[in-house]
Amino acid sequence: MAGDADIDFLGLTQELEVQELEAPGGVATPQLYGQLLALYLLQNDLCNAKFLWKRIPQNIKTANPELSTIWVVGQRMWLRDLPGVYEALKKEWSEAVKPIMMALRDSVHKKAFNLVRLGYSSISVEDFSLFVGLSTSDAKQAALQDGWMLDSQSRFLTPKKLESVITASLPSEQHLSILTDYVSFLEN
Numbered sequence: 001m002a003g004d005a006d007i008d009f010l011g012l013t014q015e016l017e018v019q020e021l022e023a024p025g026g027v028a029t030p031q032l033y034g035q036l037l038a039l040y041l042l043q044n045d046l047c048n049a050k051f052l053w054k055r056i057p058q059n060i061k062t063a064n065p066e067l068s069t070i071w072v073v074g075q076r077m078w079l080r081d082l083p084g085v086y087e088a089l090k091k092e093w094s095e096a097v098k099p100i101m102m103a104l105r106d107s108v109h110k111k112a113f114n115l116v117r118l119g120y121s122s123i124s125v126e127d128f129s130l131f132v133g134l135s136t137s138d139a140k141q142a143a144l145q146d147g148w149m150l151d152s153q154s155r156f157l158t159p160k161k162l163e164s165v166i167t168a169s170l171p172s173e174q175h176l177s178i179l180t181d182y183v184s185f186l187e188n
Contacts, residue, residue: 007099013039027057030064031096037070038100041077042107049074066094073104082112086133109133113142117159125155 016036020028033056040049053071061067069091076084089105112131116123123131129139140157144150147160 007103009039009042009100009103013043027060030060030067031094033060034064034067034070034094034097035100037067037074038097038104041070041074042100042104044077044107046074046078050078066097070097070101073101077108082108082133083130089133105133113146117162120159122151122156122158125150125157128157 013036016032016039019032020036023029023032033052037049037052037056040046040052049071053074056067069088073085073088076088085108086105089101089108091101093101109132112133116128116131125136125140125143128143129136132139132142134142140150143157143159149158149160150156151158
C-alpha cells in the first residue's frame with residue numbers, strides 16, 4: 001500500500017468484501033480480515049465491523065493477536081470512549097493495516113476537534129487534550145494554530161466558530177402554496 005493519499009479506502013473495502021465472499025471454504029486470510037475490520041472502523045461502520053468480528057473463525061482470532069487489537073479500537077469507538085480509542089490506536093501495526101489505522105487516528109482526531117468546536121463555547125486545555133488525543137501542549141498549539149483563543153489565566157480555550165453557510169429558503173407563503181398544490185393533487 002502506498003501513501004495514505006494514494007489509497008482509495010472505499011474501493012479497497014469493496015474489493016476486500018468480494019475477496020471475503022469468494023474465499024475458499026468461506027474463510028479468508030487473517031490479513032484480509034484485519035484490513036477489512038480496520039476499514040469498517042475508518043468508515044465508522046461499527047455494525048459491519050461487529051458482524052465481521054463475529055464471522056471471523058475463533059482459531060484465526062487466537063492465532064493473530066493483531067485482529068483482537070484492532071477490535072479493541074472498535075469496542076472503544078462503540079462506547080464513544082475517545083481517550084480509550086487514542087490509547088488503543090498507539091499500537092505497532094503491521095504494514096497491511098498501518099496506513100488504515102493511521103488514517104483512522106487522523107479521522108477520529110479531526111472529528112473530535114470539530115465536535116468540540118461545535119459543542120463548546122469554552123473548554124479547559126486539559127479536557128480538550130483528552131478529546132483530541134494530544135498532550136496538553138500539543139492540543140493547545142493545535143487549537144491556537146486553528147485560530148482559537150486562549151485565556152492564559154484560566155487555561156480555557158474558546159473555539160473559533162465556523163462561518164455558517166446561509167441557505168436561501170423559500171418564504172413561508174411559497175411553502176404553503178407548494179404544500180396546497182400537493183394536497184390538492186392527492187385529493188383529486
